[in-house]
Structure formats: C-alpha cells, structure tokens
Amino acid sequence: MFSKKSLFGTAVVIFASFLGASAADAQTSRCYTLSSLKGNYAIVAAYGTNIALTLGIRSYDGNGNLTGTFTTNEPTAGSTTGARTILTGTQTGTYTVNCNGTGQFKRNLTTSNGITATAVDDFVITGAIVQEGLVATTITDAQETPSAIVPGGVFVTRIQNRLPDFAF
DSSP, X not given: OOOHHXXXXXXXXXXXXXXXXXXXXXXXXXXXXXXXXXXXEEEEEEETTXXXXXXXXXXXXXXXXXXXXXXXXEEOTTOSSOOEEEEEEEEEEEEEEOTTSEEEEEEEEEEXXXXXXXXXXXXXXXXXXXXXXXXXXXXXXXXXXXXXXXXXXXXXXXXXXXXXXXXO
C-alpha cells in the first residue's frame, strides 16, 4: 500500500516539475525581433490573378539585411499567342520586425532584362518555432505598389517558407 508520505513526495516532485517547465518557458522571448528572420527562405510570388509567377530564394542575416535571387515567368509584352518570358534577377535590401510579427521589407531589384526598381512590402509572420527566441518559418507579404517587373499594374503577394540550415 501507498503511504501518505510517499504520495506527498510524489506530489512534490510533480509540482516542482511544473514549476521548472514554467520557468524555462518564461525565459523564451514572446516578441519577434530582427533575429526572428535568419536563414534561407523559399519564395513563391503570385502576380494579380496568377498572371505571372516568381520562384526564388531569399536570405536574411538576423540583423535586418536581405539578399536574394529569383526567376519570373510572365506574359511576353504584346504577344497575341500567349507567349511567355522568363527572366531572372537579384535583390538586396533591409527589413524591420515588430514585436507582434509584422514588419516591412525594402528591396532593390535588378532583372536580367535591365529593370531596376525599389519595392516596399508589408509582411506578417504566419508560422514560427521557438529556437533561441522566435524564428519565423512562414511569412506572408504583399507589395505596397504594383509590380515593377510584370507590366499592367498587377498586385504581388508572396509566401516564404524557411529552408533547413545549409549553405547554398
């Protein structure tokens, strides 16, 4: 049979383990920061009602700087046959992150067909893990102005998913 003493001892151990878990959890930041965006992210960008699509990789340094490359499949200007144009490009820029997981990207774009542009995107972190603070695993963003790459004044939205840690 169990004695009152052994039940009390078991209860103390269980209670202490809850306190330990709470203390460890309390040490984890409840706020997103610049370091919440660190590493490489795969990007899929949609233009308007799927007029064009961009696939890319973007890297964040955890200090507010970004770099990336992309490939865009867009309609060929003036084509009556549905011809498509593939262009590639690079981007550099900065980002800010608010405690609530919203923020802004400011990007400078250069494309293989000679377009250079600056774009500003608003974003929200829609998925994260706890790993030395909050680390964004999924980001959704929308460009504030129409696309400079795809003609026609189309709206651009992106989904970004964090890739495993490895070098490109």
